[in-house]
Amino acid sequence: MKMIEINNLKKSFGKLEVLKDINIDVHSQEVVCVIGPSGSGKSTLLRCMNLLEEPTAGDIYIEEDHLTAPKTNINELRQRMGMVFQQFNLFPHMTVLENITLGPKRLKGKSTSEANQLGTQLLDKVGLADKADVYPDNLSGGQKQRVAMARALAMEPRIMLFDEPTSALDPEMVGEVLQVMKDLAEEGMTMAIVTHEMGFAKEVADRVIFMDEGYIVEEGTPDELFENPQNERTKSFLSKVL
Amino acid sequence: MIDTMNIIIEGLPTLLKGMGMTLEITVISLVLAMFIGLILGVFSITKSKILRGISTAFVDIIRGTPLLVQILFIYFGLPSVIDINLTAFSAGVIAITVNAAAYLVEIFRAGINSIDKGQMEAGRTIGFSYSQTMRLIILPQAIRRMIPAFVNQFIVSIKDTSLLSAIGVAELTLSGQSIYAANFRAFEILFAVGALYFIIIYSLSLFSRWLERRLDVA
Ligand SMILES: Nc1ncnc2c1ncn2[C@@H]1O[C@H](COP(=O)(O)OP(=O)(O)O)[C@@H](O)[C@H]1O
Ligand SMILES: [Mg+2]
Numbered sequence: 463m464k465m466i467e468i469n470n471l472k473k474s475f476g477k478l479e480v481l482k483d484i485n486i487d488v489h490s491q492e493v494v495c496v497i498g499p500s501g502s503g504k505s506t507l508l509r510c511m512n513l514l515e516e517p518t519a520g521d522i523y524i525e526e527d528h529l530t531a532p533k534t535n536i537n538e539l540r541q542r543m544g545m546v547f548q549q550f551n552l553f554p555h556m557t558v559l560e561n562i563t564l565g566p567k568r569l570k571g572k573s574t575s576e577a578n579q580l581g582t583q584l585l586d587k588v589g590l591a592d593k594a595d596v597y598p599d600n601l602s603g604g605q606k607q608r609v610a611m612a613r614a615l616a617m618e619p620r621i622m623l624f625d626e627p628t629s630a631l632d633p634e635m636v637g638e639v640l641q642v643m644k645d646l647a648e649e650g651m652t653m654a655i656v657t658h659e660m661g662f663a664k665e666v667a668d669r670v671i672f673m674d675e676g677y678i679v680e681e682g683t684p685d686e687l688f689e690n691p692q693n694e695r696t697k698s699f700l701s702k703v704l
Numbered sequence: 705m706i707d708t709m710n711i712i713i714e715g716l717p718t719l720l721k722g723m724g725m726t727l728e729i730t731v732i733s734l735v736l737a738m739f740i741g742l743i744l745g746v747f748s749i750t751k752s753k754i755l756r757g758i759s760t761a762f763v764d765i766i767r768g769t770p771l772l773v774q775i776l777f778i779y780f781g782l783p784s785v786i787d788i789n790l791t792a793f794s795a796g797v798i799a800i801t802v803n804a805a806a807y808l809v810e811i812f813r814a815g816i817n818s819i820d821k822g823q824m825e826a827g828r829t830i831g832f833s834y835s836q837t838m839r840l841i842i843l844p845q846a847i848r849r850m851i852p853a854f855v856n857q858f859i860v861s862i863k864d865t866s867l868l869s870a871i872g873v874a875e876l877t878l879s880g881q882s883i884y885a886a887n888f889r890a891f892e893i894l895f896a897v898g899a900l901y902f903i904i905i906y907s908l909s910l911f912s913r914w915l916e917r918r919l920d921v922a
Contacts, residue, residue, distance in 0.1 A: 499775065512829060513827055514828070514829065523858050524889050537828075538831065540828065540829055540830070540831045541831035543827040543829075544829075544840050546826070547822060547826065549805070549820075549822050551822035551823060551825065551828075553826070553827035553841055553845075554845065555825065555844050555848070564830070564840065565830040565831065565832075568832070568836065568840065569830070569831050569832065601894070612828075613830070614829075617830060617831060
């Protein structure tokens with residue numbers, strides 16, 4: 463099944479056209495990594511997938527539901543997609559456990575004890591079982607990002623979106639975050655990941671998409687894209703980052 | 705000296721009653737203004753031009769006219785064209801309320817805007833509606849930051865209530881006037897009136913400074 467289908471997507475900010483006719487299908491359990499230079503529209507593309515940005519034209523389907531149709535219940539659709547941000551965006555006025563259980567309690571009707579149980583399980587999964595009652599300000603960047611993943615997973619999403627989840631981290635914390643993402647991929651989560659971690663993309667992605675100036679320039683398996691890029695722009699980008 | 709003390713002590717029960725009235729009006733008005741300020745503050749940051757227009761118009765009109773004129777307008781002006789009969793107390797509460805609300809709109813707006821926009825995005829991404837995200841995530845953080853500004857507005861409103869003496873509300877200032885109108889000891893009585901205002905306002909501003917320091921640390 464197609465988990466995400468994007469047809470002829472365009473997005474402009476005022477006169478600046480940031481996405482120019484994007485077409486992507488993401489299938490169930492597929493891990494798609496999006497790479498490309500800064501400003502090429504990667505974040506905007508990802509943010510269109512859950513309507514944090516309103517597309518200027520085109521259609522997006524999430525699990526075959528028409529995301530961009532006017533009468534779509536966007537709040538319900540977003541519950542099926544988790545998103546992890548570069549800047550974590552944890553809720554600073556809540557403990558780690560409260561961050562994670564807020565959604566399940568308020569939106570899924572879970573009781574406090576059910577939600578806490580789920581939250582504790584997820585904290586265990588991301589290796590932070592001992593941090594349940596801590597406030598986000600007292601965590602390292604890597605720990606914050608793992609909490610952010612647990613918070614997203616608490617809604618039991620079928621798709622996870624990641625926007626450069628390791629870019630704001632000190633180098634020694636990148637590994638712990640990527641590890642959680644790898645585990646997720648192995649469990650069969652459908653994932654769309656914007657990343658600068660080429661090693662991670664090579665290892666984990668089923669498909670890599672190279673974007674430049676609002677276009678998808680080239681896409682393929684990691685082997686195809688990294689070992690045998692066809693387009694000059696892909697080659698020049700890869701020679702700079704690899 | 706003893707004479708002065710006696711004059712003040714004699715007047716004190718009346719003055720304290722007036723001070724009670726001053727505080728009562730201020731508290732009621734601030735609570736009401738909080739609701740109006742919150743609603744119009746949220747209006748002022750929505751995408752809707754109409755809601756933003758309503759908010760801006762309210763703030764501009766209230767801030768662009770003297771409070772005394774507003775008080776007189778509500779108490780004497782309105783009943784002459786529409787069929788309402790306001791007591792001086794109600795008219796006073798309305799005037800202080802709308803005035804405080806106009807300033808609270810700005811306080812709410814600035815407070816909400818001071819919260820990183822990633823917070824709204826994180827809430828919406830989980831699946832919360834705009835208003836749920838406001839209520840559960842944005843406002844609890846914003847209101848914390850606004851507390852010192854609330855206290856300052858409380859101080860301003862306390863001072864504003866003295867103008868209600870013009871329509872005969874027996875708050876602290878008018879209580880003073882009524883005493884010296886009878887005993888002709890304006891100096892002593894007005895000194896006491898000022899001292900009472902000062903005591904409340906100065907304690908509040910100490911409280912506000914303390915809060916500011918405490919909330920910064922947290
Ligand atoms: N909200 C916005 N308003 C105006 N321009 C924006 C906005 N968001 C992104 N842009 C512009 O769109 C382009 C693509 O941005 P982005 O999608 O963040 O690129 P990337 O994530 O690939 O670095 C950039 O030129 C950026 O300045
Ligand atoms: Mg980006």
